[in-house]
Amino acid sequence: MTSLELGVPFLDLCAVNGELQSDYELAWKRVLNHGRFVGGPEVGQFEDSFAEYCEATDCVGVASGTDALELILECLGIGPGDEVIVPANTFVASVEAVCSVGARPRFVDVLPDTLLIDPRAAAAAVRPSTAAILAVHLFGQMADLDALYGVARRNALVLIEDAAQAHGARLRGRRAGGIGVAAAFSFYPGKNLGALGDGGAVVTDDSALAARIRCRADHGRARSDRYCHAERGRNSRLDTVQAAMLSAKLAVLDNANFARRRVMDRYRRQLPPWCLPVATHPDAESVYHLAVVRVRRRAEVTAQLDRHRIGWGIHYPIPCHRQPAYGEFGESLPVAEQAAGEILSLPMSPVMTDSQVDRVCEVLWKVPT
Incomplete structure (x- = not known):
């Protein structure tokens, strides 16, 4: 069989990750040696590096991109009685997160050329119950956040970035994750910045919001007293091994x-x-x-x-x-x-x-x- 007769895989994750095998092995050995598989130092190191990469101030590692979206919505106080504008052309996790917090999705159409959320359609969809616009960056390209931010500002809405497919993307010189009130990232293995399992992160310039999300994602535990659960939370943490592997991949x-x-x-x-x-x-x-x-x-x-x-x-x-x-x-x-x-x-x-x-x-x- 000649090279021209060979098939082409849709995504060869073995080859993608194989290039980093030695880096992964070193990272694994470090984690294995200190044994802090949850909350180890590699988590904070990755969070700091990824926040800087996104040109934002804070990053909170969580268990998945879906959790990241849910936690953003929850900690912004969006829930029953609220509507969130969502493009119809997106992965189901975008709307799943909206419904999980008790809010209602308000679907809007997309632009015919880029297939990203249409800012005019978003503006036309605003109602008294609208609380937020979810700007989904799809296929690796950012939605028109300048236009969407204008819609949000005129109507006192929050603008949230679903950046699960846009690690490193830019629009008019600004990086995905550094424009909306907060951005949700997924580290599902097939993503541009993919882990060796599941994972996600919230990136934001709002340190108070980041602190609320960090608390909620760690069983509602108070930062000053790990035995005090200040609010009802959940278990949604980026584990140490995944953080270590993501740091290796972030470098390239x-x-x-x-x-x-x-x-x-x-x-x-x-x-x-x-x-x-x-x-x-x-x-x-x-x-x-x-x-x-x-x-x-x-x-x-x-x-x-x-x-x-x-x-x-x-x-x-x-x-x-x-x-x-x-x-x-x-x-x-x-x-x-x-x-x-x-x-x-x-x-x-x-x-x-x-x-x-x-x-x-x-x-x-x-x-x-």
């Missing part, structure tokens, strides 16, 4: 994101004309968590990819407002609904080779037109 994140841009640039030069990459805002610096294109006959395209062992995904085939669990909040949102039938995620990772990108494009050119 910018290089990895640069490699993703190189892959996406090569796709753009070689994809057939009917295979249209989702647009990037001219003021945005995407980190291409996903390589998303739009195609008309997706079933035929994916069948062709399958025949040649090319990995693919769909992010996301059912918009959140059409999911059975959230149907009560649904309404017609035509841009998100049309895009759901056309989007296709191609293989993407920082370790993809030129020949792998070329192979994907070669297979796509063979789809009958």
Whole structure:
């Protein structure tokens, strides 16, 4: 079998993490030697480094990106009787977090070029019960936070960033995580900054909010007395091993994101004309968590990819407002609904080779037109 006949994985996590194997082994040995698997020094070290990376003042490591969103909403006092504006085109965790705190999602449509939340739609959706806008940075690109911040400010709303897919992304020079009142990050293994298990973080410039989230995530424990539980909390902590591994990966994140841009640039030069990459805002610096294109006959395209062992995904085939669990909040949102039938995620990772990108494009050119 020649190299051109080999398949291409959608995401080769073994190769991604293999490049850091020696760093991981050293980090593991350090944790093993001190034995503080929960709350060890590596957690604080990672939190400080990631806050600085995001150009923010505080970071609180938690158990998952979903927990990060829930804790932000809870500690901002958002709950029953409140509405949160959420784009329909997002992973279900965004709306899941809103409902988990007792608030109601108010779904809005997305922009037809970037498929990110439409600021005009967000402005039109504001009602007396609206408490917040959840700006989801999708596919590695930041939503238009300047426009959304204007909507939030005019209506006395809080602006929250769902940055689960945007580690290191920038818009007009500012990093994801450093603009809204707080940002939620996921460290799920497939993310640009992925752990070797689950994990998440809240990043914010509001130190009082960070302290409330840290307390709530650690069983409501008072900082001055670990035996005093000042409020009802939960167990949502980033463990020491994951923090140590994330620190190793954070050190090379910018290089990895640069490699993703190189892959996406090569796709753009070689994809057939009917295979249209989702647009990037001219003021945005995407980190291409996903390589998303739009195609008309997706079933035929994916069948062709399958025949040649090319990995693919769909992010996301059912918009959140059409999911059975959230149907009560649904309404017609035509841009998100049309895009759901056309989007296709191609293989993407920082370790993809030129020949792998070329192979994907070669297979796509063979789809009958």
